[in-house]
Amino acid sequence: MAIQEKLSLMIPGPTPVPEKVLQALGKHPIGHRSKDFQDLVKITTENLKWLHQTNNDVLTITGSGTAAMEAGIINSLSKGDKVICGENGKFGQRWVKVAKEFGLEVIEIGAEWGKPLNPEDFKKILEEDKQKEIKAVILTHSETSTGVINDLQMISTHIRNHKKALSIIDCVTSIGACSVPVDEWKLDIVASGSQKGYMIPPGLSFISMSEKAWQASEDSNLPKFYLNLKSYRKSLLSNSNPYTPAVNLVFALDQSLKMMREEGLENIFARHNRHKLAVSKAAKTLNLNLFADEEHLSPAVTAIATDDIDAEDFRKKIKNKFDILLAGGQDHLKGEIFRVGHLGYVNDRDIISVISAISNTLLDQKKITAQQAGEALAVASKYLK
Numbered sequence: 001m002a003i004q005e006k007l008s009l010m011i012p013g014p015t016p017v018p019e020k021v022l023q024a025l026g027k028h029p030i031g032h033r034s035k036d037f038q039d040l041v042k043i044t045t046e047n048l049k050w051l052h053q054t055n056n057d058v059l060t061i062t063g064s065g066t067a068a069m070e071a072g073i074i075n076s077l078s079k080g081d082k083v084i085c086g087e088n089g090k091f092g093q094r095w096v097k098v099a100k101e102f103g104l105e106v107i108e109i110g111a112e113w114g115k116p117l118n119p120e121d122f123k124k125i126l127e128e129d130k131q132k133e134i135k136a137v138i139l140t141h142s143e144t145s146t147g148v149i150n151d152l153q154m155i156s157t158h159i160r161n162h163k164k165a166l167s168i169i170d171c172v173t174s175i176g177a178c179s180v181p182v183d184e185w186k187l188d189i190v191a192s193g194s195q196k197g198y199m200i201p202p203g204l205s206f207i208s209m210s211e212k213a214w215q216a217s218e219d220s221n222l223p224k225f226y227l228n229l230k231s232y233r234k235s236l237l238s239n240s241n242p243y244t245p246a247v248n249l250v251f252a253l254d255q256s257l258k259m260m261r262e263e264g265l266e267n268i269f270a271r272h273n274r275h276k277l278a279v280s281k282a283a284k285t286l287n288l289n290l291f292a293d294e295e296h297l298s299p300a301v302t303a304i305a306t307d308d309i310d311a312e313d314f315r316k317k318i319k320n321k322f323d324i325l326l327a328g329g330q331d332h333l334k335g336e337i338f339r340v341g342h343l344g345y346v347n348d349r350d351i352i353s354v355i356s357a358i359s360n361t362l363l364d365q366k367k368i369t370a371q372q373a374g375e376a377l378a379v380a381s382k383y384l385k
């Protein structure tokens, strides 16, 4: 049996939470209209802008990542609007569903799960739209279900060249894992969630809104109340919230953003990159197949195809024996792949442990030799500090 207190979350969210952040959660709540809380809103908002590399407004919403994405859609668009949705995994699929639910006309640009979206497909459709009928391009930067990172920089160039369309981007597993320079790439709406790169438990989400996005919000007629971002923007002028926020999660956010500032953006991104390389190269040494294209691996999660091994059984063995929780495949990928999360509060020890646990389990099943197990660690070590 797994030991709960020792269970290491190597899933792409919720991710491990640092002790300091846990302690911040365990305090008495304070009044959300108090000066102390306003000070916290001020500093966390400044630090969120730092993390997003932007001067745009970054709003904090009580709700999971999907709340921020839904907010992005319903605050900028109107019923019947034509939008492009990128779909190369479970999360891309979710945005197609949300867009359709709100009566938008969806043009889907798909790619096989495990492959990246092709920026040329976006370019073509956007260039052909001479009447400028496409109001937004909605896509997922890091597709957590397959471990693929999409070429957001290139796609956003094509969106900008269209002039009219807004970008609405799910950066839930890319913010805090790799660089998402919101201003440099001119991203209009960027959504993320606390239980991923932020190192906080689930419950908060964040949305960055450009001036162009705010302008679009003036014409948006989709129904909204709790998620009407204009209320959040207005309250933020006095460092406040329209409704009672998850006060203790904001204590946690304050701590985690301070830790991130101490480490520095470049160091955070380099750490995620090293861990991605260590896990993916080790997997190959163990004769495991990467599910995603090697040139497009997400910095947050590595998906591994297991061929003749039942991925669910494999995950269970690792959980029970090593107290490491890995993620399974979603939908048709259940049993076919397992996913190693290396997002947020993860260090080299976690990476060495997960590789050893995978090797050991393969060794038990006589799928690899002891020498290969050793080689996997040697390969991974090259990328560790």
Ligand SMILES: *Cc1c(COP(=O)(O)O)cnc(C)c1O
Residues within 6 Å of the ligand: 012, 013, 064, 065, 066, 067, 091, 140, 142, 143, 144, 170, 172, 173, 193, 196
């Ligand atoms: C986790 C995740 C979300 C958010 O899901 P919630 O359960 O609403 O927090 C959205 N997109 C991606 C790519 C994710 O990994």
